[in-house]
């Protein structure tokens with residue numbers, strides 16, 4: 524079966540077509556096309572995502588993006604024979620942005636009389652790695668690190684998740700973006716900090732690892748404040764020390780994310796973990812995970828960069844699974860900006 528998915532939860536308009544090897548749950552899923560129309564240049568002018576501008580750009584981009592995804596997948600835009608279902612992200616995300624892709628997908632499904640299913644964006648991130656060769660078996664621990672989320676889950680089976688921990692304030696990506704802004708680096712901050720860190724010394728400054736030995740929750744707002752104090756203390760010397768500040772800040776984030784993920788793996792006795800979301804593209808996080816799991820039974824699965832950041836292929840994977848499980852969402856399905864993946868673990 525071929526499935527079309529549309530994802531517009533934040534600042535990327537994306538559409539993808541995937542194909543399942545057999546029309547049954549758990550069959551290997553292959554990407555036929557994955558198109559991402561990035562709005563980064565638009566929002567970079569403002570140093571962050573402007574929700575109203577994002578919605579408007581999605582409206583302009585959604586039809587050309589879907590058409591390109593269909594064409595690249597070898598489907599006729601006017602008559603996409605072989606297309607079996609349509610999916611879209613229904614949350615979490617920016618409400619105005621979500622509505623564009625979701626309403627487009629629902630209308631498309633209605634017009635072509637195709638089954639429709641909504642997909643949780645976080646479920647997509649969790650499963651992006653299943654589009655790679657050699658995906659993990661359940662159960663696994665999942666660390667989801669993006670601009671809006673820093674969540675640790677235990678995934679027992681498809682759609683059977685427990686929330687083990689989460690940030691109590693800023694998300695890791697948000698910390699990168701805010702620190703980048705105060706250093707005068709371009710948006711998206713994580714990418715800029717990752718790049719500049721390569722020229723810096725990660726031990727130049729010791730930034731806090733909040734809640735380091737306190738359970739599986741995270742906190743990043745103190746880190747941002749600590750960097751702000753350091754920048755003020757450096758005064759005119761900040762230009763010369765910028766790379767060191769970046770490398771030290773990145774080290775603090777990567778260190779605490781890695782440590783908590785390993786604690787979660789040890790506590791649950793589950794030797795497999797998935798790391799996904801935009802921050803999973805961070806080179807220091809990736810190298811630290813590799814260093815700290817080398818020579819052990821533990822294995823960390825990270826999707827390729829293009830599947831770490833927002834994309835519709837991961838939404839299509841989850842959508843395919845849902846459709847093949849018999850799920851059909853009504854066309855009245857609404858966008859939910861605060862849609863959760865799992866309730867917090869009972870204390």
Ligand code: KG4
Nearest residue numbers: 669670671696713717801802804805832833
């Ligand atoms: O998953 P994503 O594309 O969108 C959300 O759902 O939020 O994640 C975007 C976030 C941004 O905060 C961006 O700064 C961060 O991921 N990011 C990075 C890197 N690439 C993207 N953070 C650190 N290092 C990177 N290489």
Ligand code: ZN
Nearest residue numbers: 669800832833
């Ligand atoms: Zn995302």
